[in-house]
Amino acid sequence: MRKVVIAGAGMTRFTGKQPRTAIELFGDAASDAINECGIKSKQVQALFMGNYLGDFEEGQAQLQAFTADYLGLAGIPANRYENACASASAAIRDAFIWVASGQYDIVLAGGAECATKMGTPLATRTFAMSSDSRYEYAAGVTFPGVFAMLAHLYSRRYNIPLETLKSQLYQVSINAHYYGARNPRAQFQKELTLEDARKSPVIASPLQLSDCCPFTDGAAAVIIASEEAARKLTKKPVLIAGVGQASAGSLLSQKEFLPRIRSRELAAEQSYKMSGLGPKDIGVVELHDCFSIAALIALEGLGFFPYGTAGQAVEKGETKIGGKIALNPSGGLKAKGHPVGATGAAQAFEVVRQLRGECGERQVEGVKVGMTDTLGGDGGTICNMILRRSW
Numbered sequence: 001m002r003k004v005v006i007a008g009a010g011m012t013r014f015t016g017k018q019p020r021t022a023i024e025l026f027g028d029a030a031s032d033a034i035n036e037c038g039i040k041s042k043q044v045q046a047l048f049m050g051n052y053l054g055d056f057e058e059g060q061a062q063l064q065a066f067t068a069d070y071l072g073l074a075g076i077p078a079n080r081y082e083n084a085c086a087s088a089s090a091a092i093r094d095a096f097i098w099v100a101s102g103q104y105d106i107v108l109a110g111g112a113e114c115a116t117k118m119g120t121p122l123a124t125r126t127f128a129m130s131s132d133s134r135y136e137y138a139a140g141v142t143f144p145g146v147f148a149m150l151a152h153l154y155s156r157r158y159n160i161p162l163e164t165l166k167s168q169l170y171q172v173s174i175n176a177h178y179y180g181a182r183n184p185r186a187q188f189q190k191e192l193t194l195e196d197a198r199k200s201p202v203i204a205s206p207l208q209l210s211d212c213c214p215f216t217d218g219a220a221a222v223i224i225a226s227e228e229a230a231r232k233l234t235k236k237p238v239l240i241a242g243v244g245q246a247s248a249g250s251l252l253s254q255k256e257f258l259p260r261i262r263s264r265e266l267a268a269e270q271s272y273k274m275s276g277l278g279p280k281d282i283g284v285v286e287l288h289d290c291f292s293i294a295a296l297i298a299l300e301g302l303g304f305f306p307y308g309t310a311g312q313a314v315e316k317g318e319t320k321i322g323g324k325i326a327l328n329p330s331g332g333l334k335a336k337g338h339p340v341g342a343t344g345a346a347q348a349f350e351v352v353r354q355l356r357g358e359c360g361e362r363q364v365e366g367v368k369v370g371m372t373d374t375l376g377g378d379g380g381t382i383c384n385m386i387l388r389r390s391w
Contacts, residue, residue, distance in 0.1 A: 001100035001101065002099065002100050002101075002102060002226050002227065002228075003100075003226070003227035003239060004096050004099045004100050004224060004225070004226060004227065004239070004240045005224075005225055005226075005227055005230045005234075005237035005238060005239050005240065005390050006222045006223065006224060006225075006237065006238045006240065006348065006352050006387070007036075007037040007106075007223045007224075007225040007229075007230045007233040007234045007237055008032075008033040008034060008035075008036035008037035008039075008222065008223035008233070008234065009032075009033050009036065009220075009221070009222045009223070009348065009349045009352045009353070010028070010029040010030060010031065010032025010033035010034075010035075010036065010110075010220065010221050010222075010349070011029050011032070011185055011218070011219070011220040011221075011345075011346055011349040012025050012028050012029050012185070012218050012219050012220070013184070013185050013218065014185060014186060014187040014216050014217070014218035014336055014337030014339060014346070015187055015216070015217055015218065015337070016116050016187065016214075016215075016216070016217065017116040017117060017217060018114055018116070018117075018217035018218075021058060021060075021114065022051060022054055022057070022058060022060070022063060022112040022113060022114045022217075022219065022341075023060075023063060023066055023067045023070050023112070024070070025112050025114070025217065025218060025219035026049065026063075026067050026110065026111070026112035026219040026221065026342075027067065027070050027071055028219065029110060029112070029219040029220050029221040029342075029345075030067075030071055030108055030110065030219075030221040031071070032221075033108070033110070033221045033222055033223045034108070034223065036223075036234075037223050037225075037230075037233035037234045038233060039106065039223070039233060041071060041072040041073055042072075043106050044071075044073055044076065044106055044107070044108045044223075045076060045077075045104040045105065045106055045107060046076055046077045046078070046079075046095070046098065046104050046107045046108070047064060047067065047068050047071075047073060047076060047077070047078040047079070047107070047108050047109075048064075048078075048079050048081065048091035048092070048094055048095045048107060048108070048109040049063060049064040049067055049078065049079070049080055049081065049088075049091060049109070049110065049111060049112070049341075050080075050081045050082075050083070050087030050088030050089070050090065050091040050110065050111025050112075050341045050342065050344065050345065051063050051064075051080055051081075051082070051087060051111060051112055051113060051341040052082055052083075052084055052085070052087050052113060052340045052341040053113065053115065053118070053123075053126050053127075053340070053341070054113075054114075054341075056118060056122065056126050057113070057114045057115065057117050057118055058114060058117065062080065063080060063112070064078040064079055064080040065078050067112075071108075073108075079091075079094075081094070081111070083376045083380075083381040083383070084130040084340060084376030084377045084380065084381060085130075085288065085290065085338070085340045085343055085344075085374060085375060085376045085377070086245075086343075086344055086374040086375060086376030086381045086382065086383045087111050087340065087341045087344065087376070088109070088110055088111030088220065088341060088342050088343060088344035088345035088346075088348075088374075089245075089343075089344025089345070089347070089348075089372065089374040089383035089385065090245065090344070090376075090381065090383055091109045091110065091111060091344075091345070092109045092110070092222060092224065092344060092345060092348060092383075092385065093243045093245055093383055093385070094109075095107040095108075095109035095224040096224060096240050096243055097243075099224050099225065099226050102226075105225060105226045105228075105229040106223065106224070106225045106226075106229055107223075107224045107225075108221060108222075108223060108224075109221065109222055109224055109345070110219065110220050110221030110222055110342065110345035111219065111220065111221075111339075111341040111342040111343070111344065111345050112218070112219035112339065112341055112342050113216070113217065113218065113219075113339035113340050113341035113342050114217045114339070115127075115215040115216060115217065115338075115339060115340060116215045116216065116217050117217070118215075120215070123215050124142055127142070127143055127340070128141060128142045128143065130376065130377035130378070130380060131143070131146065131250075131251075131377060131378055132249070132250035132251070132252075135250060135252065136250060136251060136378070142204075143290070143291075143378070144203045144204040144207060144212060144291070145204045146251070146378045147204075147207060147290070147291040147293050147294055148203075148204035148205060148206065148207045149251075150258065150259040150293055150294075150297065151165065151169075151206050151207060151259075151291075151293040152206070153258055153259040154259040154293060154296065154297065154308075157259060157308070158307065158308030159308075160308065160311065162206055164311075165206070165293075165311060166206050167315075168296070168311030168312070168314055168315055169206075169207075169211055169292040169293060169296075169311070170194055170197040170198065170210065170292075171311075171314045171315050172211075172289065172292040172295045172296065172311075172314055172334075173192055173197055173210045173211060173292050173334055174191075174192050174193070174194060174197060175314065175319065175320060175327065175328075176192075176289060176295075176328055176331055176332045176334035176335045177190065177191050177192035177331065177334070177335045178191055178192075179328065179329050179330065179331045179332075179335065179362055180330075180331025180332075180334070180335025180336055181331075181335070182331075182360075182361050182362050183330055183331050183335075183336060183362060185330075185336070186330070186331040186335055186336040186337065187214060187216055187218075187335070187336060187337030188214070188331070188334075188335045188336075188337070192210060192335075196210065197210035207291055207292070207293070210292075211291050211292040211293070212290075212291055212334075213289070213290045213291065213332075213333040213334050213337070213338040214337055214338065215338070216337035216338050216339040217339055218337060218339040218342050218346070219339070219342050219345075220342045220345035220346040220348070220349045221345060222345060222348055222349065222352070224240075225237075227239075227390070230390075236356045237390040238351075238352045238355050238356070238387050238388070238389065238390060239387065239388050239389070239390040240385060240386075240387060241274070241275035241276075241277065241369075241386045241387060241388045242270070242271040242272065242273070242274035242275030242276075242277065242384075242385070242386040243270070243271060243274065243383070243384070243385050243386075244266070244267035244268060244269065244270030244271035244272075244274070244382075244383070244384040244385075245267050245270070245381070245382065245383045245384075246262075246263040246264070246266035246267040246270070246381075246382050247263055247380060247381055247382075248261070248262060248263040248379040248380055248382075249380070251378055251379075254378075254379055259293075259297055260297065260300070260301055260307070261297060261298075261301055261375065261379045261382065262379070263379050263380075263381070263382040264298065264301040264302070264373065264375065264379070264382045264384075265301050266382075267382040267383060267384045268301065268302050268303065268373070268384050270384070271371070271384040271385065271386045272303075272386070274386075275386040275388075277369060277386060277388075278303070279302060279303035279304050279325075281369050282304070282325060282369050282370065282371045282386070283325070283326060283364055283366075283367035283368060283369055283370060284325070284326040284329060284351060284354050284364045284367050284370040284371075285299075285302065285304070285325055285326070285327060285328070285370065285371045285372075285373065286328055286329075286330060286332070286347035286348075286350050286351055286370070286371070286372050286373070287299070287302065287327070287328065287332070287347075287371075287372070287373035288333065288343075288373050288374050288375040289328060289332040289333050289334050290333050290334075290338060290375070292334070294375070295310075295314075295327065295328075295332070296310040296311050296314070297310075298373055298375070299313070299319070299325075299327070302371070302373060302384075304324070304325045305318075314327075321362070321363075321364050321365075322365075326364040326367070329350070329354065329359065329362045329363075329364060330346070330347075330350040330362070336350075343374060344372065344374040344383060347372040347373075347374060348372055348385065348387070351370035351371070351372055351387050352387065354367055354370055355367060355368070355369075355370055355387060355388065355389050368388055368389050369386065369387070369388040369389075370386075370387050370388070371384065371385065371386050371387070372384065372385045372387070
């Protein structure tokens with residue numbers, strides 16, 4: 001395979017309800033990515049776009065085709081990826097494969113979502129469609145409920161008292177908002193106090209509002225290019241060193257592994273093997289903290305901490321910038337926001353900027369390798385990427 005790099009990256013501000021469409025938002029992010037590496041639209045050979053719920057949000061299917069036309073790319077192959085929250089990550093992974101194979105030299109990939117347009121009741125219902133429709137969704141399962149169950153399982157499996165676990169989860173959220181307050185593209189740009197976290201309403205016990213990510217509108221995009229093509233486009237390329245993707249079925253079929261997410265461990269293993277790197281080589285990780293408990297499960301599933309110990313590591317400051325592993329300096333899904341079809345591309349955007357040294361007071365000094373982790377549904381799809389500085 002050829003070496004593949006990210007030559008340009010763009011991202012909109014993540015917000016609540018937007019007056020603009022997903023196509024327009026993606027157009028902004030894509031234009032920034034295109035302009036950053038100085039290419040012309042006609043040089044883009046394919047468009048891979050993540051979008052989960054455009055049909056429900058705006059009554060618009062086939063966003064990818066209309067987006068291509070909007071960007072002046074009409075005529076090129078354009079594909080939409082629906083992998084729930086991992087939609088954009090799957091789009092970037094496939095772009096990597098197509099460029100690595102030699103079929104294309106330059107591909108535009110990313111995602112967009114306007115989830116808040118649906119309102120909370122419809123958004124909650126449609127998000128839950130990524131669970132098992134026969135047994136889980138039909139029984140009233142929503143994702144706050146799924147991760148609340150995982151929190152109880154985590155507490156019992158690792159013999160951590162529930163009140164102790166809740167204190168650890170508060171710190172996950174507090175840290176996320178600390179960085180979100182310093183990210184001009186984040187949805188929530190305000191720090192969260194321990195008192196605020198403790199007083200927030202219970203959503204699905206033991207999870208409180210402070211543990212839950214918001215519905216979000218936004219878009220992010222990257223230019224994926226062969227190493228040879230990228231030499232003409234950028235002086236700060238970021239190499240895609242490894243990618244991984246795995247799938248899983250219903251929670252019932254995953255019961256032997258829960259609260260661990262087996263598909264994550266398989267996808268991460270693929271990324272590590274392809275890159276020749278391991279957890280100790282990673283300096284920054286943008287992982288899927290849709291709920292605070294999800295951050296602990298991911299930190300362990302990716303190999304950064306032994307099972308059952310990530311909460312203690314967070315309390316000790318080991319996941320802050322300057323600690324063992326910098327966790328979500330963007331603010332993560334919790335504070336930066338979670339426009340599901342765009343989230344994976346936004347994670348890549350943050351890691352790219354970290355590796356370039358462009359994150360200001362959120363910068364992880366001297367970082368050379370970063371990782372993204374995106375979970376779709378209740379483990380149905382997991383995508384991981386390992387990125388590192390190139391020449």
